[in-house]
Amino acid sequence: MGSTFGELFRVTTFGESHGPAVGCVIDGCPPQLPISAEEIQKELDRRRPGQSRIVTQRQEADQVEVLSGVLDGETLGTPIALLVRNKDQRSRDYDEMREKYRPSHADYAYDQKYGIRAWSGGGRASARETVGRVAAGAVAKKLLATHWGVEVVAWVATVQRVTATVDPLSVTQEEVEAHVTRCPDPAAADEMLALIEAVRKEGDSVGGVVGCVARGVPPGWGEPVFDKMEADLARALLSLPASKGFEIGSGFAGTLLRGSEHNDPYQADPDRRVSLSSNRSGGVQGGITVGEPITLRAAFKPVATVLAEQSTVTTRHEPTTLKGRGRHDPCVLPRAVPMVEAMVALVLADHALRHAAVRSTVEPWEPGTPVPRTGC
Amino acid sequence: MGSTFGELFRVTTFGESHGPAVGCVIDGCPPQLPISAEEIQKELDRRRPGQSRIVTQRQEADQVEVLSGVLDGETLGTPIALLVRNKDQRSRDYDEMREKYRPSHADYAYDQKYGIRAWSGGGRASARETVGRVAAGAVAKKLLATHWGVEVVAWVATVQRVTATVDPLSVTQEEVEAHVTRCPDPAAADEMLALIEAVRKEGDSVGGVVGCVARGVPPGWGEPVFDKMEADLARALLSLPASKGFEIGSGFAGTLLRGSEHNDPYQADPDRRVSLSSNRSGGVQGGITVGEPITLRAAFKPVATVLAEQSTVTTRHEPTTLKGRGRHDPCVLPRAVPMVEAMVALVLADHALRHAAVRSTVEPWEPGTPVPRTGC
Amino acid sequence: MGSTFGELFRVTTFGESHGPAVGCVIDGCPPQLPISAEEIQKELDRRRPGQSRIVTQRQEADQVEVLSGVLDGETLGTPIALLVRNKDQRSRDYDEMREKYRPSHADYAYDQKYGIRAWSGGGRASARETVGRVAAGAVAKKLLATHWGVEVVAWVATVQRVTATVDPLSVTQEEVEAHVTRCPDPAAADEMLALIEAVRKEGDSVGGVVGCVARGVPPGWGEPVFDKMEADLARALLSLPASKGFEIGSGFAGTLLRGSEHNDPYQADPDRRVSLSSNRSGGVQGGITVGEPITLRAAFKPVATVLAEQSTVTTRHEPTTLKGRGRHDPCVLPRAVPMVEAMVALVLADHALRHAAVRSTVEPWEPGTPVPRTGC
C-alpha cells in the first residue's frame, strides 16, 4: 500500500529500480485536456540521470509510452497509464547490497517490513520510483496551466551553506534551467557547482533546500482541518526520497517574529480586488488558498551513498563494513527540482477538482456585487 | 470534506467554535481496548482554555461524553463517538468579525471558498476544532501504549528565540507538565514564561517550535512511496492551526552536513539486535520505522489575534481597520503540545494497523534464526 | 471500520441500539443549502418505530439535534453532525441474548469478529443504526431536489407473494404514505396489511421487495468500471439490514429476453433531445446515467426475530434453544422504504458531486450545437 496519491486526481506509481519497468496510472484527469507524450517526456528528461556531469551517470533514455486514456492528443477522462522501461541496470554493482545493509538507505527497513526486498539498486525505495511521479506531474501541470493559468516553478535554494537569492514572484523555469545546478542565481549556482564537484571527487555528498512557488492559484483551494493545502503539500514533499523538512510561507523563521510583525494585512484596490500586502502566510490561510502565490521549501539530506567505508550490519545481523559503489548523485538537489514541481502540481490539481465539487452548487461571487452570505 | 484522517484508525471531527458542540467519530479502533471517559478527559484538560494564566481565559469545562463504541470500559470495534458541548461563547466579542476579515485568520479564505461562514469565534477554523483531535488522540495513545508500548511525548522547544535543551531519549510527560509553559527545561521555561507575559501585556503574540518524540515504535511501520511515515506525520502536523513547518530527524539542519557525516551507521549487539549508532534519520528510513525513536519538530507562527489596530478589508471588499478583541492566547505553544501528541498518536495508530495487515500472512522473523528471504 | 459511505458526500454513522445515542456526521455537503431540523425530523418520523400497529412498538421520539455544519438554516460546507438520543431501551427484554445467539441475527458473527459485542438490542447490528442513514439521506434528498430537481420515491412492491402494481414514472410519495404498509397500490396494500397482521398474531414474520425510482437524474452521473452507478446502488442497498438481493432495470427477469428484445432504442425529438423508447437499462448504461429514471428493487428477508422456539447455541458453543421476545417488526418492509430512499439519495448526491468535478474543466454541450468531440 501507499503507492496512490490524491482523492480526485489520483496517481498510482509502480516499479522497482532494476525491475522491467516503472510508471504510473492517473485516474481522474478530466477529459478533453490536450496532452502529448512529448510534453511528458520533457519533464522526464529534466529528471533523467546522466543529463549533466553532476548527476548520476546511469544511462537511461527514460522513454515514456502512453498506454491508455489519451486519444488523438486529448485525454478521455479514463485512466492514463504511463510506462517507462528500465534499461541500464548494472545489477552487478549492487551485489554486496544483497548481504549488507547500506547505512541511511531503506534496505534494512524494507527487510524489517516485508521480510523480502528487491536488493538490487534500491528496488522500490530507489529514486527511480519518481519517474512515475514526474510523468504524472507533467499531466497535472498541463491541466493547471490550461484551465487555471497556474504555474509551478521550483529551484535549488541552497546546497549545504551556499544560498541563492531568488524572488518567488518572478523566477522562471528558463532561469532555473539555465544552469546545471538548477539554481537561478548565477553566482550562487557557480559556487554550488564548484562545491558539488569537489564533493564528488571526495566520494562524498551534500544536501540542500529546494524552493518552490505556485503562481496564479485562485482563492478557495484546499479543505479545512486535515486536508489543508499546506498539510497535503507537506505530505507530498516529505514523500520524496531524502526529504527531511518542509516549510510554507514564513516557516521556521516565522517563529522569530511577533504576531504584529507576522500578520499579513489585507488590502483592496478600487475594483474591490483583495490581496495581501505581505505574504508570510505563503498563500494559504486556514488551509485554504487566498489568491497569493504559494511559497514553500523542502530540505533534502545529503545522498546516503558515499564512497568511504562505513560500519553496518549484514542481513544476518552481524557487524560488517561497506564501501559505496555504483553510479550515484553527489547531490540530489538539481534532479529534485522537477520532482518537487511534480508533487506540488499533483496536490494542486487534486484540490482544484475537489474545490470544483464544493462549488458546483453555488453561484460564484464577484467582487463589487452584493456581499456573500455570512452565517449567524 | 477534509475532516477525516487515517486509513484504518480513522477519525472524523466536527463542530464550529460557537455552535452547539464539537467532537469526533473514531472508526477502526480495535475491539477490547480498555478506555474510560476519564482517560480522554485528562487529555482534553491539557488542551482546555483557561488552565493557566498564559493561555486564553475562555472558560470551557470541555466535558467529554462517550456516545458509542465503548461498553463497560472496553471498545467494541465499532465507531466511538465523542461529544463536547460548547459553553462559554461570548459571541458579542466577535461582532466586528461579521463585517471585517481578521488578518492572517481564515475568515477571508472561508468566504472565498464557501460564500458563507460561521463568523463567530472562527467557526470551523477555530483551534476549538482540535478538541475532537485531542479526544481521538487519547484513544490512539491508549492503543499504542497497551499493545506496542509506544509512548508519545511532546514539549515546547522554543518560544521566539528562547530555546530549551531537551533530550528526546529521556524526556517525560511529567517533566513537560511541571511548568505552565510545557517546556521541560526549567531555566528556559522561566524565560519563556517571562516573555509570554510581557508579550501578553503588550497585546502582542509569539510563536515557537514544538518538539516531539515517539519511543518504542517497532521497525516496519510506514508504507513506501506516498504514505511514508514522515509524509503522514508532516501532513498531520501541518494540519494543525498556525503550523508553518515540519522537520524529522536532522531536518533543515541536516542539509549542512555531508553524507559521510549524516549517515547513521548500523550496529548489532551480540544477540544480533540491530540499532543505529546515531539517529539523524529521526527513526525512519525510506518512510519506514527502524526501531529507533521518531523525533520531529513543528513550527507554530505567532497567534494572529493581536490587540494593535491592523489594516484589513470588509466583506464588501473595502479597506478598513480592525483591532483585536476577545480572549486569545498570547502564545499557542503550551496548548499545542497535547495537539501535537494527539496527531502523532493518530498517525502511529493508523500505521500500526496498516502494518498488521501487511504482516498478516507472513511469519515474523527473529534475529539469530535463518535470514529473511531476499529477492534478486 | 465500514461505517463511512461516499467519496465526496461522505457519511459516517455511529451508535449502538442500547447505547447513549445514534447519529451521523456528513462531510462534503456543499455550502448554502437551506436545511432545517424539521426536514430531517420528517424523514426520521417515517423510519421511527411505533408509528403504526404493524411495526415494532418500541417508543422512540427520535428527536434529531443538529450539532454542527448548519447556521441560520443554511449549510456551511463543514461537517454536519446529527444526533439522536436513545430512550426506550428495555434491555431486560434482551437478557437471554447475552448467553444465546439469536438465529440469523448478527450476534454470533460479531462475537467471532470482535470477541466482544453489545449484546443488548443487537448493538451496532440493530436496524436502529439506520437512524443515522435516514438523517443523512434527508440532507442528500434536499440537495438533490434543490440543485438538480431529482426526486427519489420508494415503495413496498411485494410482501411475500402479495404483489403491487406500481408505475415508477408517476408514483408519488403521497401515494406511498397514504397506507400504513407504504404500498401505493391500495388493493395490494390492504392484502399486505391483512397478511402482516395475521403473521404478527402467529409470532412469525414476512419479507418482501422494495421498489424505488429516482426521477430527474441528468445524464452523465456515475463513473466507469468499479464505481458504476448500479454498483454503488447495489452496495448501498445490500448494506441495509436484512437485504438479500438487488436488481436494476430489467434485473433477473431481463435474462429471459433476447438481446433484440432487451435493447433500449434511442430516439430523438425535433429539438434533438435524446431519450430511450424503453428503459430496461433502468436508467444506466455502462454505469453512467442516460437521463431516464433509475429503477431498482431490493429484496428483504423475513425478520429474524420470531416467537417460536428455535435451535441455537450458547456463547460457550453448547446447543440450546431460544424463544424470541422483545418488540420487533413482523415485517420490516414499511420502515425499509425511507431507508431505501436514503441510501439511493446518498449514492446520487455523491455521484452528482463527483460528476461536477469531472465536468469542471469542460464546457457543457447542448443538443443542436456542433457535435461533441469524438476520439479515434
Add this chain to the structure above:
Amino acid sequence: MGSTFGELFRVTTFGESHGPAVGCVIDGCPPQLPISAEEIQKELDRRRPGQSRIVTQRQEADQVEVLSGVLDGETLGTPIALLVRNKDQRSRDYDEMREKYRPSHADYAYDQKYGIRAWSGGGRASARETVGRVAAGAVAKKLLATHWGVEVVAWVATVQRVTATVDPLSVTQEEVEAHVTRCPDPAAADEMLALIEAVRKEGDSVGGVVGCVARGVPPGWGEPVFDKMEADLARALLSLPASKGFEIGSGFAGTLLRGSEHNDPYQADPDRRVSLSSNRSGGVQGGITVGEPITLRAAFKPVATVLAEQSTVTTRHEPTTLKGRGRHDPCVLPRAVPMVEAMVALVLADHALRHAAVRSTVEPWEPGTPVPRTGC
C-alpha cells in the same frame, strides 16, 4: 475516477479496447506470496476471446507481462503491475460507431459524461477492460488459497430459461471447465450450447445467471454497516459489464418464506464447533461471514450487440438506424465465469486483510476455552 477497487488489496485497472494495452496495478498484496506469470495467464486464458466457437472470435493472445512487484516468483509487497498488449483490433469494423450510438451500449452515456469517447470497440466500456480484473483476481485467488484455504468457484447457472442443477458445496472448477458453456450440469450444458448456437445463427444474443460459491472462508470477514461482505460483493458484481442483478443466499426467493422457515439454526458439534444447519444466509450475517460457504448469483443481460437493424440516434442527435457488426459474443455467460470469480476473490482478499487489522491486537478465541468477553 472509478477504476480502483478495494481498501487494502487495491486494484486499479486501465486501458481502452483498441488502445495500446490493458492491465492493472495491484497495491497491497502481502509480501512473500509465490506467484508466477503462468498462474495469471491461466485465468486470462479462461477469459480470452476466441477460446471456443460460442464466444467472440477476436483473436487475442492476451499475454500478460509482470512489470513490477514480483521477484524470483514471490511478491515483494510493492505494487504489482500487469500488462497485456492489445493486438487484433480491426477498428474498421467499428467505423459506423463513430457517428451512431449503439443501443444499450455505453457510447451515448460516455459522450454525455465526457464529451469525448474512444468510439472504437467500446473503448473503456468494452468487456476488454476485465482483462485487468481477471489478472488481479488470479493474484487474489492465489493469496486466498495459500493463506486461508479459500476456494472460489463460479459457473453458468442459467442461460435464458435453461437452468442447471448445481450443488455449491461440491462443484469443482474441473466440472465447470469440462464444457465450453462453463455449466457443470452436463445435460443443461448441452441444452445451453444448442440455444447459444441457435441464437448466434440468428444474429441475436441471450443472457443468464452466473452462480458462485466461496468455500473455506473463516468467520469474521466483512465490516459492519456500509462495508458489509454482501454489500461489497454486490458492488463488485454489479460493476461487471452487462450485470443487472445480485443475490446472496436465499436472495429474492427468500422473500417468499416466513421468518420461521428462513432462519438458519445454529448447531454445535461435541468439539463446540458451530455451524448452521441450513444456509439461507448465504454465509453472511450482519455483513460478516459465519464460516459457511458464501453463495451468490449475478444476472447478466443479453449482449447488446445484435445483427438486426435497430433504431438509434447519431452523435448529432438525429434519428437513424444501426446494424450490429464486428465479432461479439452471442452469450457473455461462459466468459463471465472467470470475471465473477475474479471479483469475488478481490472482495475476499480485501476483507481478509481488513479483518487481520481488526484482529491484530486481540487474542484469537478457541472453542472450548473460556467464553469471549461480552459487553454490557
